[in-house]
Amino acid sequence: MTAPSVDAFGRVGGRLAVGGVPVDRLADRVGSTPFFAYDRELVSTRVAAVRTALPEGIHLSYAVKANPMPALLAHMSGLVDGLDVASSGELRHALDTPFGPDRISFAGPGKTEAELAQAVAAGVMVELESATELRRVREIGERAGLRPVVALRVNPDFAVRGSGMRLGGGPQQFGVDAERVPSVLAELGDLDFRGFHVFAGSQNLSAESLAEAQRRTVELVRGLSDHVPGPLRYLNLGGGFGIPYAARDTPLDLDAVGGNLATLMEDGIRPHHPDARVVVELGRYLVGEAGIYVTRVVDRKESRGTTFLVVDGGLHHQLAASGNFGQAIRRNYPIAVADRIEEPRDETVDVVGCLCTPLDLLGKGVELPHAGPGDLVCVFQAGAYGLTASPTAFLGHPAPVEVLV
Missing domain, CATH: 3.20.20.10 (Alanine racemase)
Incomplete structure (x- = not known):
């Protein structure tokens, strides 16, 4: 089960899509992983919903710090x-x-x-x-x-x-x-x-x-x-x-x-x-659910009964999803294998990043379709307090690209 906003994103040929573009094609367009992708139509739809709910005479301001x-x-x-x-x-x-x-x-x-x-x-x-x-x-x-x-x-x-x-x-x-x-x-x-x-x-x-x-x-x-x-x-x-x-x-x-x-x-x-x-x-309410963080699996390994998907991203880009940005109790953000979005979630894995710290955990005990090197993992609810709220200089990895689709 995932947060409701996950279903707001489109599907093209069994693959997750942002702004109508399949994520694997978007990765080719960007040229590298990891990256953040924001769906402009989802942002517009959310703002419209807020404007409909707010009474006449109230002005809506965007808190830029969110993104x-x-x-x-x-x-x-x-x-x-x-x-x-x-x-x-x-x-x-x-x-x-x-x-x-x-x-x-x-x-x-x-x-x-x-x-x-x-x-x-x-x-x-x-x-x-x-x-x-x-x-x-x-x-x-x-x-x-x-x-x-x-x-x-x-x-x-x-x-x-x-x-x-x-x-x-x-x-x-x-x-x-x-x-x-x-x-x-x-x-x-x-x-x-x-x-x-x-x-x-x-x-x-x-x-x-x-x-x-x-x-x-x-x-x-x-x-x-x-x-x-x-x-x-x-x-x-x-x-x-x-x-x-x-x-x-x-x-x-x-x-x-x-x-x-x-x-x-x-x-x-x-x-x-x-x-x-x-x-x-x-801020968060307008853009948070309109963004995903896309990262690629570089290794799959077993360790004493636990399967790890090691990805090329991590907490240096998406600190909040790792549980290290104000969470008292760590909870998984919604997470999926973008190129296998409609396949059965038939295994339980830990999704970890490429940093030299056990804090670099994007998903613990996550049910996902079978995935391995080359597959694209996406973390949802990534439109707010993502890149600019993360320690991007940690270990010197390249900064991710951001795209508005």
């Missing part, structure tokens, strides 16, 4: 309302898209003075993570003769149940503690302050938990807005929409999330903040 591939960003720029970046490198890529700077925000802790200066010069919104960042941005604006556009990221006084990674509540490197927000706002000076960004947790499959977090976020912002000079013009509710990685995971009820947001817009946001640009910011 900053330039071709993907160009495609995404025709689908979403804005981009959120977390480094100067991502900022450069975002500015290369058709989006103007007024559609780009820059969040994340530890922004250097050089990065802040780049953001101010570009005219993008800086989402301040501390009082120190506020002072630096103010000084940069004064030196440059510019009025920086800013928002304040808030570390809420609550956590989100069921999140794979907690980004709010308790002590955090992210944002300004909610109780400190009034004193930080008092230092704004002449900055062009737009509003707040509250993001409490990621990778959540519970619509109920997300709804609770969104309700509490709106309540929190209502109180904080009393300390804002002028009307609130920006409210980023974060995201945190999760995707299934294992068979036991239940996909997020997107309609339930959208229904809760509709109620919040009507009862909690518009009556108090009629001028606010309300944003839901998603």
Whole structure:
């Protein structure tokens, strides 16, 4: 049994296909393995589903950190309302898209003075993570003769149940503690302050938990807005929409999330903040299920009762699938033999990479069709936090190619 999104990919002659192209042919086109392949139609379909579920008046932003591939960003720029970046490198890529700077925000802790200066010069919104960042941005604006556009990221006084990674509540490197927000706002000076960004947790499959977090976020912002000079013009509710990685995971009820947001817009946001640009910011949920990681079997070996398929890829490209990117308990990502996608899964194997560490494990006890050297193994759910979230320099293997099909 596999995660539901696996069936979203096509089949051509018993082989897995991405964007209608069989994976073995795609491998020939790329010229080498391993590689990442992203299906542009699956991305478009997911964005359309989110837009249908979200109520009128909510803007959809893409979190570039999930996958900053330039071709993907160009495609995404025709689908979403804005981009959120977390480094100067991502900022450069975002500015290369058709989006103007007024559609780009820059969040994340530890922004250097050089990065802040780049953001101010570009005219993008800086989402301040501390009082120190506020002072630096103010000084940069004064030196440059510019009025920086800013928002304040808030570390809420609550956590989100069921999140794979907690980004709010308790002590955090992210944002300004909610109780400190009034004193930080008092230092704004002449900055062009737009509003707040509250993001409490990621990778959540519970619509109920997300709804609770969104309700509490709106309540929190209502109180904080009393300390804002002028009307609130920006409210980023974060995201945190999760995707299934294992068979036991239940996909997020997107309609339930959208229904809760509709109620919040009507009862909690518009009556108090009629001028606010309300944003839901998603990354993984938009692109995660649209990508696969393709790697080739280079050896098949038996060791004391276990069959190993040794592939030419590994955790240096797809750290998350190895279980070393935030998983408390390692679980296999969906995995298949791409050129034998419809054959019976009649043996149990471990799929391991080419690195000199036992951590380089892409699949443990996986049921697959019989495979050997030359066969293509693909790891699903690879569209987000894949290549750029992995230690690509480890052992000096070549970097994989990425293709948007």
